[in-house]
Amino acid sequence: MVSIIGGGPIGCYAGFNLAKHHDVKIYEEDKEIGKPVQCTGIVTNNIPRQIYSEDYIINKISEAEIISPNKNSIVVDLRNNNLVLDRHKFDNFIAEKAKENGAKIFFNKKLTGLNKNELRFNDLTTTDDFIIGADGPFSKTAKESGLFRKRIFLAGKQARIKGNFNSERMKIYLGIGSFSGVVPESNKIARVVSINYKNINEDFNRLLKLEKGEIIEKQGGMIPLYNPKLKISGGNVFLAGDAATQVKATTFGGIIPGLIAAEEFSKGFNNYETRVNKKIRKELLLNLMIRKKLDGFNDKKYNELVELFSQEKLRTIIGNYDRDFPSKFVMRLLLKEPRLLKFIP
Numbered sequence: 001m002v003s004i005i006g007g008g009p010i011g012c013y014a015g016f017n018l019a020k021h022h023d024v025k026i027y028e029e030d031k032e033i034g035k036p037v038q039c040t041g042i043v044t045n046n047i048p049r050q051i052y053s054e055d056y057i058i059n060k061i062s063e064a065e066i067i068s069p070n071k072n073s074i075v076v077d078l079r080n081n082n083l084v085l086d087r088h089k090f091d092n093f094i095a096e097k098a099k100e101n102g103a104k105i106f107f108n109k110k111l112t113g114l115n116k117n118e119l120r121f122n123d124l125t126t127t128d129d130f131i132i133g134a135d136g137p138f139s140k141t142a143k144e145s146g147l148f149r150k151r152i153f154l155a156g157k158q159a160r161i162k163g164n165f166n167s168e169r170m171k172i173y174l175g176i177g178s179f180s181g182v183v184p185e186s187n188k189i190a191r192v193v194s195i196n197y198k199n200i201n202e203d204f205n206r207l208l209k210l211e212k213g214e215i216i217e218k219q220g221g222m223i224p225l226y227n228p229k230l231k232i233s234g235g236n237v238f239l240a241g242d243a244a245t246q247v248k249a250t251t252f253g254g255i256i257p258g259l260i261a262a263e264e265f266s267k268g269f270n271n272y273e274t275r276v277n278k279k280i281r282k283e284l285l286l287n288l289m290i291r292k293k294l295d296g297f298n299d300k301k302y303n304e305l306v307e308l309f310s311q312e313k314l315r316t317i318i319g320n321y322d323r324d325f326p327s328k329f330v331m332r333l334l335l336k337e338p339r340l341l342k343f344i345p
């Protein structure tokens, strides 16, 4: 029997995979799935086919504009469209799939304590054989099982704004916070987001000056920085998603890496950590190394970087590969342009 803590996309996808062979219970602290939304909802098209649906995709992005502090910009054609998700629908879609496979979801159940097989919730104490922590960045499961260790967090602030946008193009502003971007839902509505370790309001206000529009909704949340030293399993406890810090440290996308990890539960619990590491550790580590390099950049460095990427041969490489797997293209970039060595770890 398996208890999954957290009914986010990763917990529900873990439930979907495990419920084929196990009795699965998903415990969610909120009263419904997918609210509040704390995510910009842009992903590559690497959503597992078993949970892919056009129903939750509200836009497809075919270009990325990368803008330097001196307002120079390059446009990258994305060979594979990026997808803009309705996160509420996306989360609920996966939850329904988990239920179809037999998983049971319980609401208003906040994990407050964990001792080996005993789980304590706000209004329930129960026991189970296997426990999965998919309870987000501040995972109580990780804390209670000694897997939390030291973690670094970034704050994300975002808004949906009304204005005029190119619906096929997302924008990335280099030099504003750790990450700032604009993701259009349509040519009238876009999501603007800034992410940084601190002073997030400053970054966000700078971004809003560049991307003018009427704010129709404000959102935000915390993002864990990938920690390669973490153990993501111990005894009968297994972590996945934000609870395991499985977030790309370049763009702070956590949905695809988390889903890749959760898919490993389809093969059961044996060697879960080894299998997950084999699939995503190298990529997350490379993202982290790039992040550490970027953290030391000033405006001049970003301007130089965009200048280098004005070369079509480099733009083609980054447009042809998904950012989920940087190891597939970083070497190719370096071979084409050795001057990138000083920008890439």
Ligand SMILES: Cc1cc2nc3c(=O)[nH]c(=O)nc-3n(C[C@H](O)[C@H](O)[C@H](O)COP(=O)(O)OP(=O)(O)OC[C@H]3O[C@@H](n4cnc5c(N)ncnc54)[C@H](O)[C@@H]3O)c2cc1C
Pocket: 005, 006, 007, 008, 009, 010, 011, 027, 028, 029, 030, 034, 038, 039, 040, 041, 042, 043, 109, 110, 111, 112, 134, 135, 136, 137, 139, 140, 156, 157, 158, 193, 219, 220, 221, 222, 223, 240, 241, 242, 243, 247, 252, 253, 254, 255, 256, 258
């Ligand atoms: C501002 C912002 C923008 C982002 N933009 C993107 C993006 O564009 N693309 C992308 O890929 N990623 C993005 N992310 C990251 C992405 O949102 C996460 O990586 C993703 O939601 C991780 O899913 P999860 O299921 O692991 O965790 P969550 O989605 O956080 O789900 C965890 C669930 O656990 C529940 N829970 C928590 N504690 C308990 C408890 N004690 N007991 C029971 N239940 C509990 C929560 O209520 C929640 O439902 C963004 C994050 C932020 C903050």
